[in-house]
Amino acid sequence: MGGKKVAGVLGATGSVGQRFILLLADHPDFELKVLGASPRSAGKKYVDAVNWKQTELLPEFAKEIVVCECKAEFFKQCDVVFSGLDADYAGEIESEFVEAGLAVVSNAKNHRRDPDVPLVVPIVNPEHLDMVASKKRGFIVCISNCSTAGLVAPLKPLVEKFGPIEALTTTTLQAISGAGFSPGVPGIDILDNIIPYIGGEEDKIEWETKKILGTLSADRSKVELIPSDQMKVSAQCNRVAVSDGHTECISLKFKNRPAPSVDQVKKCLADYVCEAYKLGCHSAPKQTIHLLEQNDRPQPRLDRNRDAGYGVSVGRVREDPVLDFKMVVLSHNTVIGAAGSGILIAELLLAKKLI
């Protein structure tokens, strides 16, 4: 039974930390009690420590919480700790938290490639969470890179239904909110402009996709990455003048012949119901994939908030002269691509009695 699980947030004053706080306000499963930030902020009330830059108001409950440093000793009461730490600090601090027996759900990239750390998009591969069942002490679950999250959402049902994907390309048009705001992308770089490069992003997509779509080993201790010669992934990443919502123009080729028809692909996407929804998780999208038939959709401004940002929109499914199919995928980068996934992962951990 009884009562909510206690939650903490690391990196609480940053952009991801602020999103964690918004999503935990009035959450039915979790009560946020501990906020950790840099020594500069520690000791201050959160309302005084934060430069709040969300479109929703700072929730009342968080204002008076006194910020602590990001040390495990201050988070002992937490059933789960959400980390929005910068990569510069996340590696070491999160490891310390695990040592201290804490459950960490992290948005940082540092531990994503650790063999014993599940890398999870909650609407895609919740089964990978089973890896933490055997952990005697604390553990980390990593949230995927934002543009990877959107990409793998439609891939999962397609692979389940039609078998392996042999080749996959994505050209991303990514929102600036993904770069944070301290300072993130300079205005002069993005107004009337595109930046055809995001440091490290292409490599993240190409690698993480193979882990997220990989298979849990029989003993549930690790994930078998899809070998690069079995699934070729190529990403081209761009930053564009969009506030929220990553658009990806993807193409893919199945291994099995004959390939399915366009209608079969569409039906498979539209029918997909993620496990988190079946398990009754609070934040799980009612419709995991919104299949759009108008030829000019999805569009970030109009479609990014489907199912509060937990649903992924897919449109323009059509045959591709080079690979088998091409389509456009839109996902909300700060929800399913970051903090929102963290919350849904924690809900899954709870549903699976892993916290």
Added chain:
Amino acid sequence: MGGKKVAGVLGATGSVGQRFILLLADHPDFELKVLGASPRSAGKKYVDAVNWKQTELLPEFAKEIVVCECKAEFFKQCDVVFSGLDADYAGEIESEFVEAGLAVVSNAKNHRRDPDVPLVVPIVNPEHLDMVASKKRGFIVCISNCSTAGLVAPLKPLVEKFGPIEALTTTTLQAISGAGFSPGVPGIDILDNIIPYIGGEEDKIEWETKKILGTLSADRSKVELIPSDQMKVSAQCNRVAVSDGHTECISLKFKNRPAPSVDQVKKCLADYVCEAYKLGCHSAPKQTIHLLEQNDRPQPRLDRNRDAGYGVSVGRVREDPVLDFKMVVLSHNTVIGAAGSGILIAELLLAKKLI
């Protein structure tokens, strides 16, 4: 001899027509004398007929020209007629002009697929202009679609050097100026947004590329299109919040093995000198392809005006896990992608003594 060739412009009040007028101001080879527009504008001075919306002032010489209707009889004195007509009118009017013995350089799509009409990107396939040598009467030369122009620029030297391209993909991020301004793309559709669809555009890219890179027949009477089974082309087109400059993330695979190295590809691009420059054409870019080594370039705001918009920028040349290479191509859609190409085509026609 002597004197400049006389030029006319069809669709003179539209966005492409306005660009023709700007580019013909103080041109060393052409003197613009005739401006044709709709019956609504005919009879007015150009300054009174036009809603001028360029960043440069309306040239003095054009202000007092009295606009005529788009009938061949009014253009008899013209050595060359530039057409910026809408597709709704271009087909019939341009055919009438050819019947009347006039040389038309058109930005409209209507005649691009006519077997005996050259479809020319002047920095790419000027040799296709030889098709008009045998014409007893008038002729049309078509300017390519804007996003096709940028795409084929780096392909030409690569094909010349390394042989046929077997597969080609492009995901475009296209500027709104390409949609004109009556009204073009609505502001509410493009602010904080992407439109992942441009009507007819993907088909144009996929078809026109095969004509532009096709081979002139031995008798110079037509172009042999590259068959679809020899060169697969796939395009995904997006409209983004950029004023001028189309960015394309392309990937390509050569037919011949082994494929060249990245350094060979780069050198080939950097070394390319277009024939128009060798022929001394006034508007030809000194550097046809600007090869950029910084990893975050080309960017439309910073790079679109290289060589007054006649040069194409290519960056991020690297290996592609799925095809052979990927790279980013930037071209100025209203210059090399539209009116500017028209002017340079006319300069080539003059250099080749075809007008």
Added chain:
Amino acid sequence: MGGKKVAGVLGATGSVGQRFILLLADHPDFELKVLGASPRSAGKKYVDAVNWKQTELLPEFAKEIVVCECKAEFFKQCDVVFSGLDADYAGEIESEFVEAGLAVVSNAKNHRRDPDVPLVVPIVNPEHLDMVASKKRGFIVCISNCSTAGLVAPLKPLVEKFGPIEALTTTTLQAISGAGFSPGVPGIDILDNIIPYIGGEEDKIEWETKKILGTLSADRSKVELIPSDQMKVSAQCNRVAVSDGHTECISLKFKNRPAPSVDQVKKCLADYVCEAYKLGCHSAPKQTIHLLEQNDRPQPRLDRNRDAGYGVSVGRVREDPVLDFKMVVLSHNTVIGAAGSGILIAELLLAKKLI
């Protein structure tokens, strides 16, 4: 008691009409049953007639409603009819509806200056609604111009507390959603640009302010406009690259000396509770005016959705070297500046037993 009032919408496929439909979905007081649009749309299901362009999905209830023409005979069952008609049609159609005994709440400008028609910003001058009490048959209530609505919100409490305003200036930075989307503001006109002109807007602000802040006559039959020599109003209107939310930099001078202090002005604004809230109207803002103390606020992206867009944000209240005070006012142009005001007006009519 009994059941909800029946509502209809005129101009249901337009941008304002779409907003009315969203706001009436699940409304506790009204049930939307009749949708009127142009003859072109009449006879179609709404889902087939509309080009839905809202960030929220088209509500299920509206999809199957068969659109009718905008004739009073089809709206007989309606207790209130919301009009989002274009000014080209609104004048005549709305008059016909009044003739037929219907209560119309209109966003169109046509009847705003009619002496017997109340022009109402529901958080400002609900008392003007009393004018309709004596109407034997139907009546119109006009929603104010969007930029006027934001402007008068802080003026009302100030005038109540400190007496007449002698001089008032506003320079507006207006969102593009106010111009609709057929096509509204062209993208090429607003990207990297400002349009320092909105047709008719300055005159609307300068005139409507004097009616909204005017006094209801003793017999409640009309409003006495504030004479121009007692209150001078000057507006300068600009369209900027903002999707929703009008920002106004205003200055004002009180008639009475000594003028209040900055702190008195701030307190007066923060303390203001609009009558609609006191009456328990469903959509009334809990906080009518959000007084912001950070010097870089209000900002449209961050602050436009306060109280679901019914609250107005005011910041940077400070002394003005030329008049008495200057401040920045932000209001949501499609909520309190248009359809939202219409809904709240209807709630007020209901609370006042005028429908």
Added chain:
Amino acid sequence: MGGKKVAGVLGATGSVGQRFILLLADHPDFELKVLGASPRSAGKKYVDAVNWKQTELLPEFAKEIVVCECKAEFFKQCDVVFSGLDADYAGEIESEFVEAGLAVVSNAKNHRRDPDVPLVVPIVNPEHLDMVASKKRGFIVCISNCSTAGLVAPLKPLVEKFGPIEALTTTTLQAISGAGFSPGVPGIDILDNIIPYIGGEEDKIEWETKKILGTLSADRSKVELIPSDQMKVSAQCNRVAVSDGHTECISLKFKNRPAPSVDQVKKCLADYVCEAYKLGCHSAPKQTIHLLEQNDRPQPRLDRNRDAGYGVSVGRVREDPVLDFKMVVLSHNTVIGAAGSGILIAELLLAKKLI
């Protein structure tokens, strides 16, 4: 005579410094020989030290110049030194340069309020440069704040013709390039947004206007500021999503009655010829003030480059219900509002034989 004057640039790697370098390329009067920057950059070739972010290519001549530290000893050969230093460093360094007998033209704010330093907008108050004639050693001339420059341009001819201005208000819509790019305005703050505050800007406008429009004392040793009780100035400053070009909505009231007519005001503006043009200065605008009659102009994207950015555009001149007149002023903030003014000031110093 003989040969060009030698020029140096302080803060050469910053955004203002980069603009100085562009404007000095191929300049008929100046040869740029010395580039000073931070110790971090010193010793490197300029091409290696700079993160070049201009739309024009880095001029060849500057690439190989070895950057030095900002110490006077390295600039001894310079006839004029242009300073683009940050305010954090400018005060002390520029003073040291004056001590060393150098002529400094500075874009920094530090010395603008020094009584013996002229604050000059070259198309407005070149006569203030006479203050430096008596200087035995070096001197500083300060470029005004960018938004002040645009504001005072139309005021000067009006004051000359119609006498003192008693009250003046301006609401600015300022471009982001004015904030530099390290990082300048964050993209997330300016996309779909306005920031209604620019630190220190309003005070600069309100103060600098009184110095620039002030009168040179009889002995030419100082400028008499216009007393605040004789000229009231009020500014409200906003940052908007525009790359280059500050738009200002201004209102003004003359002291003398009767006030001139709108036509008189327009004629006065259109007729103004700045002294720099009469003196034949290379960069002086042929038309100082471009008076626009279309009601939706000036617009930054279309009008900011008049006379290469040295001309100021004024539109919408009309009567103001509160003061006498209102109008819209557009100026290019990085040209007449910053580096460009510096170059034209140096040209004036040369024409006046002050360097």
